[in-house]
Amino acid sequence: MKKTWFKKTVFSYLPSLYVTIAVIVFLAIFIINEVSLKEAERTNRYSTESVIHTVENHLKSIEQRVINQMQLGEGWDEFFRYEGSESSKLRMLNYEALKRVRYLILDDAAIQSIYLYRLRDNMILAESRFESAQTFGDRDFLFHEWSQRAFADRTWSDVRLYNDNMNDNEDHPGYRVISFSQKARLPMGGEGLVVINVSVDALISQIKDIIDPHVSYLHILDGTGQLVFSSTADNIEERMVMNRLHSSVNNWEFVSGLQTGVAFSWMQFISRIWIVLGIATIVFSLAYTLFITKRNYRPIEQLVQLIQSRSDTRAVAGKGVANDEFAFIQKAIDRLIDENALHEAQVQETQLNRRKQAFATLLESDEPLHLEEWNRTLLRLDLPQTFEDGIAFVIEIDHYQAFERKYPSRSDQNLMKFSIANVLQEFVSTCGGKTWSEWNRKNRMTVVYLQAPAETRPPIAATLDSFRSWVGSHLGFTVTIGVGTPANQWEALRTSYRHAIFALQYKLSLGYDRVLFFRDAPKQRGPKTHGYYGEMNRIAQELRLAKQDWSRTVERLFDDMREGDFSDDEILHLFEYFKSGLNQAMEELPHELSSFWKGSLLPEWHRAIERESMDEIAAAIVEICQQAQHSVAELVKTKSSAQTIHQIREYVEANYWSSELCLTHLSDKFNINSKYVSQLFKEHTGVNFADYLLTLRMERAKQLLASTDRPINDIASLVGYDLPLSFGRTFKKSVGMTPSDYRKHMQSAVKLHPVGSDAESEGNHECLREAHRQ
Structure with missing residues (x-):
């Protein structure tokens, strides 16, 4: 069947599906782009913060080294304290102070210069000169810094040009530096000033080593808004600013971002436009889907209307069905399938019942067969109306109670029985002919076998014996097969079936797990069962006498029963009669013996009767009788020993003074073994x-x-x-x-x-x- 409706539905939804998917994909791409941009902004911020930390840490390190020199260095402290006018000592002090200055400059390449200002004589000590502050080239900055009395919140100066020469040089107006001043001496700071100038170009060279100009850009502005450094030649306003950070140490502002071109800016613009386009596409897809769904729903609607018009809606009504068309259709189809399955099951059950009824009529009915009706039955079962040679045999599962315990569920039992029927069919198929088998009892399967001509078939006895051996080896249990006599017409098979049942009635005496033929079953019967009643009564009453050979008498009784060619029912009847006699004998004995018989030995007797061989039943019952005999003998022995030990104790208590009193003397006196006397004393006195x-x-x-x-x-x-x-x-x-x-x-x-x-x-x-x- 061509799936026309399916293809039509699929192709109607494909445009909306593909367009929606495409929009969602592009939308996802641009969302990812936005996420990437945010991530790039965060990464750029981390990079800019790293630059700021590098600059700040460097400046803080310079500050700390200068303060340490002022606190611990002797050269600067003596310079600011000097009050004399001796030239030689002044030169020595200046030398020591300059040595400390040069040491700091050499230790950090970023320090452009350091000079000391002494307020007492208004003198400046620089790296290359010692002069009056009035003639010093950086006097304006010096006096400005000295006028700032509060030094607690002092920061580094803005970028400025430093020149220590008072005469301006147009070719070299000065160095770009940032300066930090600290009043001396610590801690009050009223004797002078230390000025440290740090080269801006040296700091910028460190920053260049950190940033990658191909990936990001960086602009640095000082406190006045003057551009200190730019990694690009473009104007700041022409760039997309991602981060704008401020340094609290030197009051610089760091402006950074990515090196973006026109394509990147265009993608940012498109990403925002695409979000609007995606929302519009989704709205369009929803409207289109509703339109297509309504058009494709028309065949379903027509089908529902057809079902409603052709069937009883109450029969398919149920919870949720009224509002769900597919549930309504599914309910109608399920109802149709259930009705069809029920009809097929009824037909199959009817056929199975007819088959079993025909089988029972053939073998177990006493009424003659009506030929016309029987021929129609044979035609329906695909069996011939006439045959030359047929036979009936019955397969019985041995120890069926053990079989039920091994396979407790009905399904497992049916599986095993099905296996037996199939395996039998395989074995019998080698002989030719046809079979008709039914489980007419829970432990018996009866088989009617219409054999092939005698010259072309193997003997049925060998085939059945092979089948029996296979079952015992592969299925874990055994079967016994009763085979009837041959028959050449359908009604004669009744006799063959009865003969097969008759053969199975001698399974206890002939044995199980074998093939029993009617011709081998006993025809001449031995003595009747009532001939054993007197012997059994006598043996049961002799149990009370506790004779040592009593169990041998029971074994001889069972040997005589084996020679009697009794059927299973007769054997079980004799065992039941013998049990009744033993029950009566035990009732006459003390209570502890009768309780032991009822509580322990009788359950074992019942389990022994369930066995399917005369030898097994007899051996188990003989063992039970031996236990009963032993318990009776123990009782008699206990009563006798109690009386004996009482007499011995009276004799010992009366003759304890005799030096000849010993176990040997008591053995001779009471005619009892000396070891037995010692045993009696131990049992009855505890010593x-x-x-x-x-x-x-x-x-x-x-x-x-x-x-x-x-x-x-x-x-x-x-x-x-x-x-x-x-x-x-x-x-x-x-x-x-x-x-x-x-x-x-x-x-x-x-x-x-x-x-x-x-x-x-x-x-x-x-x-x-x-x-x-x-």
Whole structure:
């Protein structure tokens, strides 16, 4: 489709666009020129200020050196103080003063001359003469300066001609200088005057080194408006002045600017004219744009009117649509697209539902097929009405709950199922023929395969097995395939489908992740499930007896079940029946065992039943039964050991005095291993047997030492020690003192607290024995 309207719109706006852009570009250029001019003015100001600072700093430096000489130099001070008339001394003083003058002049080339005026004798000392002020050539300036009594705000003089010769010379009227005078001596200044003349030409030579006459110009005027220096020959009025700065040190005015020609002045003029032209162009472009937009809007307006006349405006009305034509058009188009997409989705959903309904009618319905209607369905599905060899098989995803946990979102699950269908199509396409597949269960895909002639196709068993291996290797889960019997007509495929389902019903016993054929499924059934009920009840009741080989009995039961050729439902039913028997047996046991069964073992049992192999389920349940057997055995063992340790403790407490009492003696007495006796003591009393026996003997010995006067040797024999020396060492190690010291200590305590001493000792002994019994 040619974009006529687009081209027309573009070309109508181009003139206004280009003109506006051109004006804006030129306007930007001249604005940049203005900015550049401002920048040049600022740069020129910096340059002029640099010149001023150079001149001022130089003059201030001369002032400071002269003042330092007046304050610190001895030659000038002695010159102004001299009052005598001795000629030799006068010449010496003049020499010293002139030496200081020449030193200053030689130190700064800008100093043209320096002379000293002494008020006392009205004499002038210059570099080349010593004469009276009345005959001095610069006497007018000298007397004028001396008449100015206030020196606080003195500045440098205006540019003047200096000549120290009283006789005027027309060929050399004098030097252009600026002068600075300072009264002497400091600080009062009533004895004379020092005049410093600085060459204007020397200062100008420094300024010339700073400025570039090709870029900028500089005019310098003194306080009277006299031109001191000009970098150009033109008149000041003929130049564009950018900066006019004043020096407070020497009262000079510095006028500067750029070396501009006619083109630069013309550009400045044009830049101002162009701003007006730019504003006028923008106004014109706006008017032109409104005119063109109105003309180009006419087709849109006609389209809106057409939509309004051909459709229900309420259907496309919405927020902001009434005032926006493009939104109105967009709304109408979106509504049209939505209606078309909805119609296509409905058509596709209808076709998908018809396809699934036809598939269900073919395989799961018991009603015979109506040939005419079925043939129309086959024609719509692009399937042949007749075929020579067909077969139905069912693909089931193993461990589907684990599959759902691995792919929790419905979209991921559908993607995996779509991959299975596509990969199957790729594998089966090598065999020729056509396939029709549907996911008629969430974990099962049923496939109707119309095979090619037998002489041209590979065996379907090998193809399906290759497909099964590929899924396990590449998709991260496994599938089991149930294959039915061949069929040569559409209704016969129902039987093939039922045979495929029948083969899958033996997945627990035959195994998963394999191809199961109907011909391999058990046809001759073993004993019925009710034949196992009695055996399971007996095994469940024997759990309470805690026999060591009880778990082996459970394993033999499961081995018999494997040989019974049971279907999956029958196997799960037997496991459920066995679980009920174990539940009943556990309910009859103590509460801690039944709680352990319900809280820990039953959840493991439920997880074991979810497995898809008889061997895996049996192995998991045998492990659960072993845990149950172990818990019951531990309970029986605990009850038996508690009774045994009670008897042993009573015997030990009654016969602690016997020197033959030891673990070996108790082992022989109660027919129990000596290590087991020690273990029982540790578990039930918290101490081992030796410490328990030692505590009993030491407590009895302390009682006898405190309450009787029997010899220590007799007491040692009464508590089971044949050797008194061994008794003494053991008593001291246990109590912290010897038996004799303990008797003395207790007798002293009895004297202090005679009432109830024996009773308290006996009471303590009985409390200790009671604590050990507990």
